[in-house]
Amino acid sequence: MPSETTDKNTLPTRTTTGRTVQNDEAMLSVRGLKKVYQTDGGPIEAVRNLTFDLRAGELACLVGPSGSGKTTLLKCISGLMAPTEGQVLLDGVEVSGPPKKMAVVFQEYGRSLFPWMRVRENVELPLKNQRVPKDERDRLVNEALEAVGLSHVPKSYPWQLSGGMQQRVAIARAVAYQPEVLLMDEPFAAVDAQTRADLEDLIRTVWKKLGITVLFVTHDIDESVYLGERVIILSSSPTVIQEDLVIDLPAERDQLNTRSLPRFTELRHHVYEQIQLAKAGHRPAAAAK
Amino acid sequence: MDKTKKARRRPTKQLLGIAGIIGFLLTWEAIPWVGIVDARFLPPASEVTLALVRDFGLAAFWLAVGETMLAWFIGLALAVLAATLLGFIIGSSAFLRGFTNSTVEFLRPIPSVALIPLAVLLFGVKMESSLMLIMYASFWQVFIQVLYGVADVDNVAMNTAKSYGLGQFARIRHVVFPTTLPYLMTGVRLAASVALILAITAELVIGSPGLGREIALAQSGGAISGMYALVLATGLIGVLVNLAMRFVERKTLSWHSSVRAEVIV
Incomplete structure (x- = not known):
């Protein structure tokens, strides 16, 4: 189904529709997803038609101009909101509510973490709710806190920590939950640049270590190219896929060297161009249908 | 600082x-x-203070304090329980909120003391009369606060809980209740003072047993400094109640921004 187009400027692996794979290979499938909000001022079409697959163990970034329905899409995928049309399949099963195999990290860590619980209790709560036995729970929480570098503050309250550390707690909570798919909704948009770089590397590390599938929503082009194995670019609203781009950077990435690679600059340049096009209202040929 | x-x-x-x-x-x-x-x-302060100190040594005084505080406690506890329960149920449903709103706004401003004749008719000169007045007055204080609290639940916190598979009951326990707790505590603190006022009023007017009745008896018996001493005692109780409530509030809300010391920007 994907229409591979040969590109004149060294970008062979791009498609103007979302990439799909054989059914049994897909961990997460989005099929013909459409979301129309009913408002007092009439219906608003936030997402028109989205189809793409994520293979198990893939790390994909989703970028798009602001207001391109990124959050809407993520809410539909995470089962927090029902799509108007189309469906989301997780490991072949249609998503109709928040699935057990999925964890979400939100942008607003300050509101997503519960201020009435200590760091450890925050991380532990979803496991407790799943009735994971105490020993197992302790092990998972310790490992997760260790993985994000926060073993030293389990008794602190989230609000006693810096923004970056709070987001680490939220990531630890997601990791301890042992999801197969991790959704991240602009998780680093509210932290400072240096913390952000650390957290990006943390995500790469966690992703490699756990072998989970990650869908990372961001509005930051550099971040999407640096993090992803693949970048899905959304058009402006009503949203379709502008382009699905493979990031062929080496698997070992680091802030200094990867970002200074000529290939990084090329890819970054390309994504930037596409976003500018999307902002200007350009839509891929497939969306005209 | x-x-x-x-x-x-x-x-x-x-x-x-x-x-x-x-x-x-x-x-x-x-x-x-x-x-x-x-x-x-108006006997001088020294005389009244002396009378109060003398009261402290009397079993009858402590009995009256006990009766007042018992009515206060039972009335307050029942009101808080009922208001919390109803507040959570009604607050969680937009339909119920709309359905009850105008009735609540009508019933709430009725002063509890206007129900004194009714209380006497129903229960006579017994503690139940005091309880009814105390409960009516304290109920609204807590109920309204709980409604505000339930409405204040953060969207992101709720979505987080949902995405981690917390069911309806778990969400109420881990998200809605802690969010409401600061409001509830404010409501309880206000209700505790109101309940004390109503307890004394009921005893004074209806004559149900307690400090209020002792004040009325002292007045009619001409024991003016004794009467002032009892009035002082009620004031002291009010201060103690408020202190205790603030203490409980600080302990239960140590995490809340109104109590916690560290401020994160």
């Missing part, structure tokens, strides 16, 4: 408070002495 400054300021503030009380007592002492008010109607 840095530490030394804070440490230096606190005793000054306390000293000022104590000086204020002494000033008040001295003025009170002086008024009947100078003759602005007849000493028969």
Whole structure:
């Protein structure tokens, strides 16, 4: 189904529709997803038609101009909101509510973490709710806190920590939950640049270590190219896929060297161009249908 | 504020408070002495304080305090329980909120004391009369706060809970209840004071057993300084109740931004 187009400027692996794979290979499938909000001022079409697959163990970034329905899409995928049309399949099963195999990290860590619980209790709560036995729970929480570098503050309250550390707690909570798919909704948009770089590397590390599938929503082009194995670019609203781009950077990435690679600059340049096009209202040929 | 400054300021503030009380007592002492008010109607502070200290040694006094506090506690506890339960149920449903809103706005402003005749008709001169008035007055204080609290639940916190598979009951327990707790505590603190006022009023007017009735008896028996001593005692109880409530609030809400020391920007 994907229409591979040969590109004149060294970008062979791009498609103007979302990439799909054989059914049994897909961990997460989005099929013909459409979301129309009913408002007092009439219906608003936030997402028109989205189809793409994520293979198990893939790390994909989703970028798009602001207001391109990124959050809407993520809410539909995470089962927090029902799509108007189309469906989301997780490991072949249609998503109709928040699935057990999925964890979400939100942008607003300050509101997503519960201020009435200590760091450890925050991380532990979803496991407790799943009735994971105490020993197992302790092990998972310790490992997760260790993985994000926060073993030293389990008794602190989230609000006693810096923004970056709070987001680490939220990531630890997601990791301890042992999801197969991790959704991240602009998780680093509210932290400072240096913390952000650390957290990006943390995500790469966690992703490699756990072998989970990650869908990372961001509005930051550099971040999407640096993090992803693949970048899905959304058009402006009503949203379709502008382009699905493979990031062929080496698997070992680091802030200094990867970002200074000529290939990084090329890819970054390309994504930037596409976003500018999307902002200007350009839509891929497939969306005209 | 840095530490030394804070440490230096606190005793000054306390000293000022104590000086204020002494000033008040001295003025009170002086008024009947100078003759602005007849000493028969306003005995000097020293005499009233002495009467109060004497009361402290009497079993009958403590019995009356016990009766008042029992009515206060039972009435308050039942009101808080009912208001919390109903507040959560009604607050969680937009339909129920809309359905009950106008009724609540009508019932809430009715002063509890207007129900005294009804209470007497229903229960006579017993503690149940006090309880009814106390409950009616305290209920609204808590109920309204709980409604606000339930409405204040953060969207992101709720979505987080949902995405981690917390069911309806778990969400109420781990998200809605903690969010509502600060509101609930405010409601309970307000209700505790109101309940005390109503407890004394009921005893005073209806004559159900307790400090209020003792005040009425002291007045009709001409024991004016005894009466003032009992009034002082009710004031002291009010202060203690408020202190206790603030203490409980600080303990249960140590995580809340109104209580916690650290401020994160």
